[in-house]
Amino acid sequence: MAAFQDVQKHRFFNTNSLWIRLDSLKELLEREGGFVPLPVIKNAKTVDPRNKNSPPVIQLETAMGAAIECFNDAGAIVVPRNRFAPVKTTSDLLAVRSDAYTLTEDFRIELTTPGATQPPTIELDSNEYKLVEQLDAKVPGGVPSLKDCAELKIRGPILLSGNNRFRGKVSVTNTGKSLRELPAGTYENQEVEL
Numbered sequence: 750m751a752a753f754q755d756v757q758k759h760r761f762f763n764t765n766s767l768w769i770r771l772d773s774l775k776e777l778l779e780r781e782g783g784f785v786p787l788p789v790i791k792n793a794k795t796v797d798p799r800n801k802n803s804p805p806v807i808q809l810e811t812a813m814g815a816a817i818e819c820f821n822d823a824g825a826i827v828v829p830r831n832r833f834a835p836v837k838t839t840s841d842l843l844a845v846r847s848d849a850y851t852l853t854e855d856f857r858i859e860l861t862t863p864g865a866t867q868p869p870t871i872e873l874d875s876n877e878y879k880l881v882e883q884l885d886a887k888v889p890g891g892v893p894s895l896k897d898c899a900e901l902k903i904r905g906p907i908l909l910s911g912n913n914r915f916r917g918k919v920s921v922t923n924t925g926k927s928l929r930e931l932p933a934g935t936y937e938n939q940e941v942e943l
Contacts, residue, residue, distance in 0.1 A: 767813055773820055785819060787811035799880060829866070834858045839884040840871040847895040861896045869898040869915075877906050887928075907931055907943065 777785060790810050797803040817823040834850060836842050844850065849869055851861045860868060878884050891911025895901065898915040905923030912933030920940045923929045929943040 767816065769816075769820070777819055785816055787813070787815050787819075834868070838873075839878045839881060840873045842881065843873065843884060843888075843892060844868050844871055844895060846892045848892075849895040849898065869895050870900045871895075872902045874904050874906075878903065905929075905943075 788811065790812060792808040792810065794806055794808050795801060795803040796806055817825070834841075834845050836845055845858065849861055850858050853859055860866075873884070878887065887907065888909050890909075893909050893911065893913035893915055895915055898917070898919065900918040901915050902920040902922075903909075904921070905925065906928040907921055907923050908928055908930040910931070910933065913931055914935040915937075916935060917938035919936045919938070921931055921936070921943070922941070923943045925943075931941070931943065
């Protein structure tokens with residue numbers, strides 16, 4: 750794990766696309782007995798991710814990005830962050846669904862704001878928004894505007910809508926356990942408690 754997280758050894762590891770020369774892959778597979786020698790990653794999970802009380806399990810996986818060390822002369826293509834929109838969490842999904850991104854005519858996803866180099870940093874409460882169905886239930890009236898948002902933090906069960914606009918750095922907190930709706934409006938560089 751220490752080697753995997755060593756950014757001096759693996760400067761580029763967070764890739765979504767791998768291009769491999771088939772002749773090089775064939776050579777590697779022949780040399781390694783039919784397997785790509787990737788380190789195994791152990792992740793503790795539950796059988797049902799929706800139920801924290803379901804039986805614990807260990808998920809074994811490999812990171813294909815680590816395969817670059819198996820090939821001589823492997824390299825990385827640096828894609829500008831404004832053209833790279835990975836969706837690994839519901840926070841990423843909320844951003845991509847919002848007006849912070851635009852789908853171009855040639856089907857690329859790019860940041861909407863001209864000259865923007867970073868998408869909004871979004872932190873959704875992991876107890877309330879971890880799963881896609883939880884996110885969907887909290888935005889039934891559409892996704893809020895995030896194109897002018899630098900940072901958004903949502904804590905607690907909060908119902909958002911397309912009538913919410915976030916600008917700058919905004920934090921919205923519901924300290925209660927019942928779902929509360931954020932009133933329509935623009936929220937700019939402020940902390941809101943419901």
